[in-house]
Amino acid sequence: MFDSDSYHLWHGNAPMADFFRDSDPDMFLVSGAGSRVRDAAGREYLDARSSMWNVTLGYSCEPVKAAMRAQLDVLPSGTVMRYEHPTRVAAEYAARLAAALPGPLDHIRFGNTGSQMTEAAAMLSRFHRRMTGEPERTHVITVKGSYHGTGPLATALTGEEVFHRFSAPLDRFVRTAPTPDFTDGDDDPVRPVLDLVDEIGAERVTAVMVEPVLGTFVQPVPHRYLDALIAECRARGIHVIADEITTGAGRAGAMTVSERLADVPDMVVLGKGLSAGYFPLAALAVSRPIYDALHGTEHRVGFLNGSTTDGHPIGMAAGAAVLDVITAPGFFEDVRDRAAALRDALRDGLSDVPAVRAVGGEGMMIGIELAYRDGTPWSLTDTNRLRLACRDHGLLTSFSVGVLPLMPTLVIDPPDVADLVARLGKALRDFRPGKPA
Numbered sequence: 001m002f003d004s005d006s007y008h009l010w011h012g013n014a015p016m017a018d019f020f021r022d023s024d025p026d027m028f029l030v031s032g033a034g035s036r037v038r039d040a041a042g043r044e045y046l047d048a049r050s051s052m053w054n055v056t057l058g059y060s061c062e063p064v065k066a067a068m069r070a071q072l073d074v075l076p077s078g079t080v081m082r083y084e085h086p087t088r089v090a091a092e093y094a095a096r097l098a099a100a101l102p103g104p105l106d107h108i109r110f111g112n113t114g115s116q117m118t119e120a121a122a123m124l125s126r127f128h129r130r131m132t133g134e135p136e137r138t139h140v141i142t143v144k145g146s147y148h149g150t151g152p153l154a155t156a157l158t159g160e161e162v163f164h165r166f167s168a169p170l171d172r173f174v175r176t177a178p179t180p181d182f183t184d185g186d187d188d189p190v191r192p193v194l195d196l197v198d199e200i201g202a203e204r205v206t207a208v209m210v211e212p213v214l215g216t217f218v219q220p221v222p223h224r225y226l227d228a229l230i231a232e233c234r235a236r237g238i239h240v241i242a243d244e245i246t247t248g249a250g251r252a253g254a255m256t257v258s259e260r261l262a263d264v265p266d267m268v269v270l271g272k273g274l275s276a277g278y279f280p281l282a283a284l285a286v287s288r289p290i291y292d293a294l295h296g297t298e299h300r301v302g303f304l305n306g307s308t309t310d311g312h313p314i315g316m317a318a319g320a321a322v323l324d325v326i327t328a329p330g331f332f333e334d335v336r337d338r339a340a341a342l343r344d345a346l347r348d349g350l351s352d353v354p355a356v357r358a359v360g361g362e363g364m365m366i367g368i369e370l371a372y373r374d375g376t377p378w379s380l381t382d383t384n385r386l387r388l389a390c391r392d393h394g395l396l397t398s399f400s401v402g403v404l405p406l407m408p409t410l411v412i413d414p415p416d417v418a419d420l421v422a423r424l425g426k427a428l429r430d431f432r433p434g435k436p437a
């Protein structure tokens with residue numbers, strides 16, 4: 001076992017005491033292949049969380065590895081942050097990424113993390129207002145239960161009270177609207193956001209940020225809600241920023257969810273699967289009207305936001321190679337088929353487990369909804385204990401209140417699907433939650 005005197009890595013959001021209690025000295029991951037990883041003791045795990053939901057193409061994607069190696073040989077570093085020498089690989093990849101995104105989203109800023117890019121999106125929205133004579137538009141609205149990362153602004157954007165409580169003080173100009181009722185019965189689900197807009201004053205709101213699937217609970221947001229949100233925001237001059245860090249680059253079964261909507265959001269944030277997790281990479285795609293307003297000839301001020309390694313050539317090479325894979329004909333269709341097969345197998349294989357109330361989610365974002373016998377959702381403690389039980393059965397998962405999120409690779413094959421269901425089934429059948437299941 002470890003203790004804090006002999007162990008020097010600090011990681012995770014969980015208290016380190018949990019790690020010291022639940023881990024053993026050989027649990028470090030040392031290799032990966034396909035959808036599986038192996039630890040220092042030689043134990044193999046089926047990685048149903050794709051590292052941090054980002055290793056979308058598995059651990060053996062040779063074209064991506066080869067592109068990264070080749071880039072390492074010709075230009076191993078570079079920046080798009082300052083000066084007049086961006087790298088060619090960044091310019092070429094930006095053009096290709098823009099072409100893969102819907103309509104007006106045709107200018108791309110690169111960053112290293114999703115949090116960096118959600119912050120950049122909110123700041124860019126505010127900056128745009130300053131440049132276009134509406135400096136009083138400073139407020140950004142997000143939805144309770146959403147996750148947009150961590151950082152002084154990103155934590156504020158994340159609509160989870162616990163994040164705010166422990167990280168305050170945060171950006172005062174971010175407000176969280178109640179989670180809408182997404183059931184079909186609610187014919188005005190945008191109302192909670194609009195009520196908050198009215199309370200603040202529409203002329204003081206610059207943007208609304210939204211996840212097309214609330215990732216923490218793997219809860220898909222109906223497209224009719226997103227369509228209505230975009231229309232109502234447009235009518236009030238408010239930007240809509242779609243956070244597609246998890247849903248984008250294939251996980252929801254398409255390049256973006258945004259491309260399936262009636263109208264395209266003003267900005268889209270991508271991350272995670274953009275580089276299949278092979279390099280830190282995120283991107284902010286900005287629609288032409290916003291870009292043009294910033295870069296008209298009358299403005300000589302830059303958007304002072306960026307970091308040294310933005311647009312790093314190895315990340316650009318990885319991103320371009322991932323794009324080749326995921327935009328190949330039939331790839332997204334194949335993801336949707338594999339996700340449907342996994343969902344069916346989970347429904348069949350877990351039908352005898354009373355705690356499993358539903359298998360939800362969208363595309364290859366799957367939420368196993370867990371409830372006690374009285375119908376209340378499992379506590380975070382119980383879903384975390386189940387996660388550990390899964391780990392002991394060689395299956396890596398995420399956990400959340402009332403939900404066990406499964407975010408496997410997009411290329412999970414039929415034997416791994418069967419294995420996943422078998423391992424999860426074993427863990428669930430042996431498990432005793434805190435309250436009767």
Ligand SMILES: Cc1ncc(COP(=O)(O)O)c(C=O)c1O
Pocket residue numbers: 112113114115116118147148149150211215243244245246271272
């Ligand atoms: C929807 C969403 N937004 C933002 C983030 C933050 O991205 P990162 O962890 O790369 O900072 C995440 C990461 O889980 C996410 O899922």
